[in-house]
Amino acid sequence: MAIEVRIPTILRTYTGGEKAVTADGASLSALIDDLEANHPGLKERLIEDGDLRRFVNVYINDEDVRFLGGLEAELSDGDQVVVLPAVAGGAR
Amino acid sequence: MLTIDRATYDAIVAHAKRDHPDEACGIVAGPAGTDRPERFVEMVNAAGSPTFYEFDSTDLLHLYKEMDANDEEPVVIYHSHTATEAYPSRTDIGLAMEPNAHYVLVSTREAGNNEGPVEFRSYRIVDGEVTEEEVTVVDELPARD
Numbered sequence: 001m002a003i004e005v006r007i008p009t010i011l012r013t014y015t016g017g018e019k020a021v022t023a024d025g026a027s028l029s030a031l032i033d034d035l036e037a038n039h040p041g042l043k044e045r046l047i048e049d050g051d052l053r054r055f056v057n058v059y060i061n062d063e064d065v066r067f068l069g070g071l072e073a074e075l076s077d078g079d080q081v082v083v084l085p086a087v088a089g090g091a092r
Numbered sequence: 093m094l095t096i097d098r099a100t101y102d103a104i105v106a107h108a109k110r111d112h113p114d115e116a117c118g119i120v121a122g123p124a125g126t127d128r129p130e131r132f133v134e135m136v137n138a139a140g141s142p143t144f145y146e147f148d149s150t151d152l153l154h155l156y157k158e159m160d161a162n163d164e165e166p167v168v169i170y171h172s173h174t175a176t177e178a179y180p181s182r183t184d185i186g187l188a189m190e191p192n193a194h195y196v197l198v199s200t201r202e203a204g205n206n207e208g209p210v211e212f213r214s215y216r217i218v219d220g221e222v223t224e225e226e227v228t229v230v231d232e233l234p235a236r237d
Contacts, residue, residue, distance in 0.1 A: 009165075010189045055187055057149045064149045084156055085189035087135075090115055090144035091173040091181050 003031060003075055006082040014039040023081075028058065029071040031081065046083065047071075055086040093226045094168070094194045094214040096120070096129050101229050103132050105210055108172035108198040111137065112205050116198075117145040120168035121159050128233055129167040129194070137171075144183070145171045168214075170196035177201070178211035180222050188217035194225070 002022045007015050015021050021039065025031030036043035046056055051071065058065045059082040065073045075081070100120055108116045117137050120129035133155065138148035147155070159165060169190060173181075178199035180188070188195060199211040216223045 008189070010191060057152060059149075059153050062153060064153075066149075082153060082156075084152055086146055086149070086187065087117070087119075087152060087169060087189070088139075088144070088146035089171060089181065089184035089187045090139070090141065091176045092141075092143035092183055 001025075001075075001077045003077070004080050005031070005035065006080070008084055010085060011042060011045055011083065014042045014045070025075055027071065027075060028060070028065055028073045028081075031075055032071070055088055057084045057086055058082070059084070093228060094129075094196070095228045095230060095233065096168070097233050098229055098231055100129060100132050101212065103134075104168075104170050104196065105198060105212065107134050108170075108200050108210065109203060109205055111172065112200040112203075113142045113174045114140055115142065115145040115172050115174060117147065117169075117171040119155070119166045119170070119193075121162070121164040122167035123236075124163050124165045126236065127167060128236070130233070131164065142174050166190055166193050168196050169193045170198065172198045172200055174200050174204075178213045180215055180217060185217055185220055185222060191216075191218045196227075 001024045004020055005023050006020050023031050023034045025034050032043055060073055060079055115137055118134040121131040122128040135147045137145045139146045178197035195215045195217050197213050203210050214225050214227045
C-alpha cells in the first residue's frame with residue numbers, strides 16, 4: 001500500500017527536505033506511526049496527548065480528517081494525505 | 093526588509109479597517125524564492141473574533157494547492173490586532189509556522205473602521221524568535237531580474 005503524504009515547509013527538516021513522502025497504514029494513526037519509523041520526530045509534531053494537534057490540519061483526498069474520524073480515519077492505496085499547519089494567531 | 097507595493101499595502105489596510113473590530117487575515121503570495129509579494133489574497137477569519145484569527149481549514153487547503161500549482165509561496169502573512177499594538181502576541185509567536193514569511197501586523201485600535209492612522213509593521217518569526225524589519229512601500233515592485 002502506498003499513500004502519498006505532502007509535508008509542509010516547516011516539517012521538511014524531518015524528511016530531508018522532501019515535499020512529499022510515501023507511507024503505509026490502514027488508518028491515519030497507523031500511517032503516522034509508519035511515518036515516524038522513517039522520519040523520527042514527525043509524530044510529535046502532529047500528535048499531542050493521543051490526538052491530532054489543534055493547530056495542525058490533515059486532509060485525506062482534500063477532506064479535513066476532523067470530519068472523517070480524526071486519527072481513526074481510514075486510508076486506502078492511492079489516497080493522498082496533506083499536512084498543513086493552521087495559519088492562526090491573534091491578540092488574545 | 094519587506095518591500096511591498098502601495099496597492100497591496102492599501103488593500104491590507106482596507107481589509108483590516110473593514111473587518112474591525114474583528115481581526116482580519118490573509119496572505120500575499122509570490123513566486124517561490126523571489127521574496128516578492130505579488131498576489132494579494134484576503135482570507136476569511138473562521139474564528140470571527142476580535143482577539144483571534146484562523147484561516148478556514150478548507151480555504152487553507154485550496155490556497156496552498158493553488159500556490160503549489162503556481163509555484164508560489166506565502167511571502168506575506170498578515171493579520172490585524174484591533175485593540176492592541178501591531179506586535180506579535182505570544183499566540184502569534186507560538187503558531188507562526190512559516191519561517192520564510194514576513195508576518196505583517198496591522199493595528200486598527202486608533203482608526204477602527206474609519207479614515208485615520210494605522211500601525212503597519214513586519215516581522216520574521218522563526219523558532220519563537222521575533223525580529224522586526226523595516227517596511228518599504230514602493231509605487232510598484234521593481235522589475236524581476
